[in-house]
Amino acid sequence: MRATKVGTIQDAVARCYRAVGGVEAVAEQLGLANSTVSYGTEVNEARPGGIGVNYLVRLALHDSRCAVPLAEFFADHAGGVFEPVLSQADVISLYARCGLVAKECGEAQAAIIRAAETLKAGHLDEAEREIDEAIAVLVKAKADVRQKRGVA
Known part of the structure; x- marks a missing residue:
């Protein structure tokens, strides 16, 4: 090569x-x-x-x-990153995915509010981790929706 x-x-x-x-x-x-x-x-x-x-x-x-x-x-x-999101073990119903989205986004929002109030390094780190988890579950939800539409 x-x-x-x-x-x-x-x-x-x-x-x-x-x-x-x-x-x-x-x-x-x-x-x-x-x-x-x-x-x-x-x-x-x-x-x-x-x-x-x-x-x-x-x-x-x-x-x-x-x-x-x-x-x-x-x-x-394109200014982004590629991250595969769905494995065979991760395929769940859209209803179940909605619950995960609500949970992770709620945790991220709570962590961001806490970080904004204190501006402590630990709280800022926690907010970033929670945001990453929320992003991951949202991307998986998007992949689920695309898969249901037959485009993924």
Whole structure:
């Protein structure tokens, strides 16, 4: 595999390839030559898109481990982060998720109020932890809703 610069699309593609078994495995899966697949990790202005998004989509649909480095790359460049949110063990009803949202958001709000009143380091740290927990449960709720709509 070619050496790639961290944070580049070539690096994301290389990580995608490694996740699913390397250049040879990808070439076999896509029905392409090893050299064509390897080209996707080369910086080349004659063909800056590498192997192309359509091939990467096919890989990601075949094996979700390939999608993770690509999602991380695009999330970074969109000013965000990628965090997988639903595992098979975490699938619950939307009603149950609502209860978790209410609990975690209430705890976050209480911690923020306490931190605002005291401005003590411990209370500020606690507020941040509670906010993170509330964000996580809200993101999972969003993923649940998207899954129910059939888009996730």
